[in-house]
Amino acid sequence: MADMGCYFFNQGMPIITMSDSLLDFGVVTIGQQNHLPLTIGNIGLDTLILHSIINHQPAFTHDWSPADSLIPPGDSLALTVSFTPTDTVAYYDTLWVGNNDSLCSIQLLGRGVISVGINEDNSSDMPKEYALRQAYPNPFNPITTIEFDLPKKSNVLLKIHNILGQEVAKLVAGRLPAGRYRRQWQPIGVSSGIYFYTLHADNYVRTKKLLLLR
Numbered sequence: 001m002a003d004m005g006c007y008f009f010n011q012g013m014p015i016i017t018m019s020d021s022l023l024d025f026g027v028v029t030i031g032q033q034n035h036l037p038l039t040i041g042n043i044g045l046d047t048l049i050l051h052s053i054i055n056h057q058p059a060f061t062h063d064w065s066p067a068d069s070l071i072p073p074g075d076s077l078a079l080t081v082s083f084t085p086t087d088t089v090a091y092y093d094t095l096w097v098g099n100n101d102s103l104c105s106i107q108l109l110g111r112g113v114i115s116v117g118i119n120e121d122n123s124s125d126m127p128k129e130y131a132l133r134q135a136y137p138n139p140f141n142p143i144t145t146i147e148f149d150l151p152k153k154s155n156v157l158l159k160i161h162n163i164l165g166q167e168v169a170k171l172v173a174g175r176l177p178a179g180r181y182r183r184q185w186q187p188i189g190v191s192s193g194i195y196f197y198t199l200h201a202d203n204y205v206r207t208k209k210l211l212l213l214r
């Protein structure tokens with residue numbers, strides 16, 4: 001059944017539908033690929049125009065091209081999203097679908113392992129405790145990477161705020177399985193200076209400092 005969360009009913013307008021709101025690739029051996037289908041539909045009365053489909057983690061790729069930008073009323077577009085891990089960490093990303101109806105997003109999850117066996121969920125590389133690691137590079141420009149560990153499935157919020165306590169970015173918001181995660185921040189529209197990133201994972205809360213240089 002199509003995901004109903006992305007669209008609004010506007011008579012005479014395109015209405016986007018997504019087959020999924022989450023693509024979980026599970027455990028994949030480093031260097032190998034797992035592929036999942038994604039279908040974008042149009043149940044409106046005008047042509048749906050796809051402007052862009054983007055994500056940030058290079059481990060996740062898709063086969064959309066600008067040649068597939070137009071979806072007529074009642075039609076759909078079948079895509080393939082792929083996951084190719086390069087490290088023994090859990091990956092988290094968001095796939096953004098820009099279009100002429102309403103901006104949609106799909107959460108992407110996957111975990112890389114050295115080899116996949118019957119006991120991969122009990123692998124020794126799984127974290128034993130919560131941790132928020134120092135971002136790298138730091139100071140940085142234009143992008144930095146933040147890593148954190150979850151010893152169990154947790155409700156996670158990872159956000160960036162300025163020295164006044166104002167939130168400037170939300171990098172993760174949702175429930176994630178145990179694993180080691182990596183998230184990148186490429187600030188847009190913010191000035192040079194000191195920022196803080198905070199991880200909330202169930203009862204665990206940690207904050208660390210960032211320095212953005214323009």
